[in-house]
Amino acid sequence: MRQTWRWFGPQDRVSIEDMLQAGVEGVVSALHHIPTGAVWSPEEIATRQNRIAQKADGSPSGLAWEVVESLPVSEEIKQQKGEWRTHIETYKQSLRNLAEAGIEVICYNFMPVLDWTRTDLTYRLPSGATCMRFDFVDFAAFDLFVLDRPGAKDDFPQEVYEEAKERFARMDDAAKSLLAESIIYGLPGDAEAPSMANVRANLAQYDQISQDQLRSHFIAFLEEVAPVAQTLGLRLCCHPDDPPFGLLGLPRIMSTEADYLSMMEAVDIPANGITLCSGSLGARPDNDLPGMMERLGDRVHFLHFRNVTRESTNIKGSFYEADHLGGQVDMVALMRAALDEENRRKKAGRADWSLPMRPDHGLDILDDQKRKAQPGYPAIGRLKGLAELRGIMLALQHG
Template sequence: MRQTWRWFGPHDQASMDDMRQAGVEGVVSALHYIPTGEVWSSEEIRRRQDALSRMKDGSPSGLAWEVVESLPVSEDIKKQTGDWRAHIENYKQSLQHLSENGLETICYNFMPVLDWTRTDLAWKLPHGGDCMRFDLIDFAAFDIHILQRKSAAASFDEQTVAKAEERFASMDEHRQRELARNVTGGLPGSTESLTIEDVRQLLAQYDAIDSERLRTHYVTFLEEVVPVAEKLGTRLCCHPDDPPFPLLGLPRIMSTGEDFETILDAVDSPASGLTLCSGSLGARPDNDLAALMRRFGSRVHFLHLRNVTREEPGIPASFHEAEHLCGSTDMVAFIAEIVREEKRRKVEGRRDHQIPMRPDHGQRIVDDLGRSGQPGYPIIGRLRGLAELRGIMTALAHPIAGQMDH
């Protein structure tokens, strides 16, 4: 695996110096400041490449921008309204510019309205650190009593509705505002922040769009952009839904293996693939990450390695960001399948036999607790995660591991 690190740009508290010291091999970044739907110019792409090519003292960093995360898909494209056709043409142009500047792996998602959703951004852990958490009861309290979405109560079972009423009654105004801010925080890496009224208006635009229709719109998008990616030699990889179950009445179409198969079969091309995120998918007990890697390995173009602990059975359920090796996903089994896929690709002579991965999210520990960074992206927490993941990779690659198979 190619060890990479997500960098949000010059304002990011993690520097190239930090990444070099961590042993990172490449950088994952995006031009978050460019409005969604507009073209990424070659000039802006090169500006980002130049920014990460230097250490603090101006010397070469030896690092390069290797994965784009994300080239966002506009809401107009997802809904097929407004300027959606122009946005698709702009997307193609951005792919062209990225390719001209040596960028081949492009991550994106097709989640409507909100990106990853959490109810707590700094949930206290027994060891004194904190992490992000999705609390189903808190979320139901937000949906039913703060957002007051029509028919919200019908989205939950009776027990959850009753507990949400009790939870909301116990919240003071500060917690209500904090919960709303956490849930409606917008897109990671962006400056967007959605108000309650914003969310209501955005949700209303999806009233007539169910899963089948959203999937049709997604296929239309792929039919337009995948041929361009094929011609350019770039790899598109869709990030799964996070969490991988319906929220706020919105459709979810990339949450399970069956979802992936439907989309990959609809536009069957090596240029269209997946970002396999073990944390997002791991929030469902029916997603076996090792099995998903075996099933879709040839179409996996990017990996997010993180773990979550599911706090109760069922779908949906509460979960929190776990230590990378200690959550509900068997990370050793998952990485073993990744290693097998990379070996298979190498035998086939695939140029992309080494799959880029990054340690995703992480718990805030040690010095992380004294700094306010991007939610979910603590420096020390990710360093710990990378070290743990690197340990598994090193052990599985050792000759002793092969001898143990016999």
């Protein structure tokens, strides 16, 4: 299993040198500065590859850019509006350029508007560590009384509505602002200065797009790009919804095993695959992660190992990000299933038998809390998670 690490580029507060000390084998990155819908040029790709290949002093790092996360899909493609056909063509060209550069694994998502949603980016645990948390009542308070979304009341049980109303009444202006900033952090481009008018406008674009319609748009996208990826020898891997249930009235189509089966059957070629994220999928109690790895493993191209503690048994409920070996995802069973899949591939002679994995997120511990890295991506917390995952992997391989 290939041990990788997500790096956000030169502005990332976790350095190339930090990655080397963590013992990672490859890098997961993306060209976040390029506007969605534009081509990733060979020059921009090479610049990022060269940066990863060097330490700050110019000496070789020994690391390479091995996985793209993410090559973004535009809202125009998701909505099939405006220049969506042009954006599909630019997406194909970006795939060609990445293939030419030798990068084979491309992670992406098909979530409308928000890439991910949390209500607290620095939730403090009893140990003193901090993590990201999704509080369903806080989210309801935002949706109902900060965003004031039309029809929001119909999306929450009456008891949640009443509790959110009481909680919102106790919030001062600073608490309301922090809640909005935390949630809007997952909206590309709005993290610095969240605008409720802008959020409402983005959401309104999906008022007439049902879950079935979004799925048909997704399939249309895959029918165009997956055959190109197949010809180029690339492996596309769709990331699940985060969290894996409906929010803000938006359709969600990648939240369950059934969703993945539908996607795979619609465009049934090896290049059309899965990013199995145990944290995103694990936030939903009816998702069986080890079972999904066993049943869908043939098309899993990328693994995110992350754990969560769910605070209810409801499909829609509160959760927080736990230690990699804490929480309710059976990480040992999931790792066992992933290693079994690797062994099957190796016996079958597959060139892609070694699965890239990364420790997804991590608790902010020790000096992480001073460093203030990208939320969810601390240096020491991820190092701890990777060490724990590495220990499971080596023990299972030994036994």
